[in-house]
Amino acid sequence: MNQAIEYSQVEQAHLYVGSRRKNVTAYLIFIRQGIALIRLGKHEYTLTQGTGFWLPFDCLHALTVLPGCRFDKVQFSSRLHQPLCEQAGFITISPLLLALLDELRHTHASPQSNDSPENHLLAVVADQAVQFSPSTRQQCPALPSTLQSVLGEQLQGRTTIASEQVAPVETALGISIKELTACLLIREAQKLSRSGRKAEQIAKDLKCQLDHLQTLAQTLIGREF
Template sequence: MNFAIEHTHATSPYLQVTGRKHSLKHRLIIVESGLALVRLGKHEYAVEQGQAFWLPFDCLVSTTYLPNSSVKEISLSARLKGAFSKQAGYVELSPLLLATLEKLSSSSLSDEYQHALNQVVKLECCALMTALHLSPLSESISQWKPAVASVPKEVHIGLLVREARKMKLSGKKDELIASALFDGQLGQYQALYQALIQP
């Protein structure tokens, strides 16, 4: 059971981008600081500090974590029995779930205690009610274009570098990327790319 529910907590100085794929587990993303972007269909949903987002098993999704975002993620095996929501969306976390997750972050728990707490996590996740709505920030990010800085500066830079990464992975040369996204400023593009993309 310990491996059926897994907990990760990560903060990275780099831009983290996952490709679009079907989720192999149920996932609960909790943003403690910074910003996570969840792409579902044509829209990108901004998960801001203090917000949580539920992704059910087999959901087609890609995620982006902006640099220095602190994100907690709970993964629950698709084999777990329970009435988990089949809809992705924002969720409100109960005080009990928050307290249980806080307790689980302690490294001095016995296996029996950890197993019992994970049962609470599972039951609380089954009770989550999802809501999918486009906040003003989500709307701006979904409609974002490289030439128009319609989002906060740090988000705009993150999106520019993400777009540059995509072009680079498809074989585009640095000069072409700088011309398309950074007004031809090759040095600026290379400096930002090296600073934000993990080597």
């Protein structure tokens, strides 16, 4: 990082499957559109439109971003003097923080310097970050409590969602269960590919037809295995 605090906008055209790693910067992400998934330990959290999430320094995590997702990201360097929160989790996006992020979207095109409008806005964001109280009590704040475990099981590929649960889950996520399942399949395929497996073995391991796998891969990650 060149600056102590940096803002960026991310528009993900294809499925992004991040590796499990510790981040060298603390950062918050705010979902403008679509879905992102963050794995912390054994649990995976679903970020939907309007959701904010905080990841402190040296937090071991894996980030998955589904196609079409747009989000704001603010990174904080260890050079900052503010005592930033050391716990990961969902954060409340206050009206002030949302206004700051909205303004940053408009000023981001200008060069960043110590006296730039963007830097002044980021300093206020840093003040807000000191007050964060992250929570991991829910896996997806957009879902009612009765459906939290249902989504969790779906993300782990352990169960099929009952027909009466499909509509509320799809409404909360903004995508169909079929689309989510396809993304999760290609995510697992990409992990296997990174470990050195060939396409034929990946299809066999995931118990799907090779042609189907390659078609999904071409659509979701822009290439075949």
